[in-house]
Amino acid sequence: MAVLLLNASMQPLNVISHRRLIVLLTKERVAFLDEAAEHAAAEALAGRRLPEGVVIVRLLRTIHVPRRLLRPNRRNLLLRDDHTCQYCGHVGSAAELTVDHVVPVSRGGAADRWENVVVACKRCNWRKASHLPQEVGLHLRREPRPLTQEYAHIIFLRYPELKAAYERLLSAA
Ligand SMILES: [Zn+2]
Known part of the structure; x- marks a missing residue:
């Protein structure tokens, strides 16, 4: 199962491996979103297991992500x-x-x-x-906009379970 890394501002940044998650936790660069998630992950890692289900963490400090446009292919x-x-x-x-x-x-x-x-x-x-x-007599259903890398659409399309978890997070906020 994948780990979704959010910026401190809560924007999705990337999908990372469990190994990378452990490195970031060790360096105290990321935090879990709430105490329950933190507790569940700590328990799993202490037992040398990986946390189950979707794991979402966020960076403690915001990093600047340059706006990268993809090609409209x-x-x-x-x-x-x-x-x-x-x-x-x-x-x-x-x-x-x-x-x-x-x-x-x-x-x-x-x-x-x-x-x-x-x-x-x-x-x-x-x-x-x-x-x-x-x-x-045709009408566009929405305005066509550029697709940016950081928009994370692509990440989410590859990981539908992360998209669902992130949307739940946004609707709970
Ligand atoms: Zn059509």
Whole structure:
């Protein structure tokens, strides 16, 4: 099971190994989120076992993370848009989905800007063709934004159980 490392500001930073967790605990760089979690982990480690379930720790001091933009390639777009057509909401496999330029390149739209590319199902893409969305009655479900590394979307998509635990944490706060 993975360990989610949060910044002191509670933003997700990374997923780390248990070995790295033990190093950070030894150096007193991280803390558990509450006493119950701290107690459970201390007990497990004392018995030379690893803590069970999702483990979340946070750094005691905030570190600055430079804003790194990912490339808006097909793979990253599928991650950003959750494999969901941004016009009709159809959720599909990668093979069923295409990349659509909101403002078509033939009409001056940027080919490689996060703000101008979205995931679309084949049906919507065909309907849209070289039109603007509003010209054919299509509407974006949300504004296309750049995907940043620190947004941690990718981390969470690889570890759905961490995403669920983090969301529970946020809703409890
Ligand atoms: Zn669609």
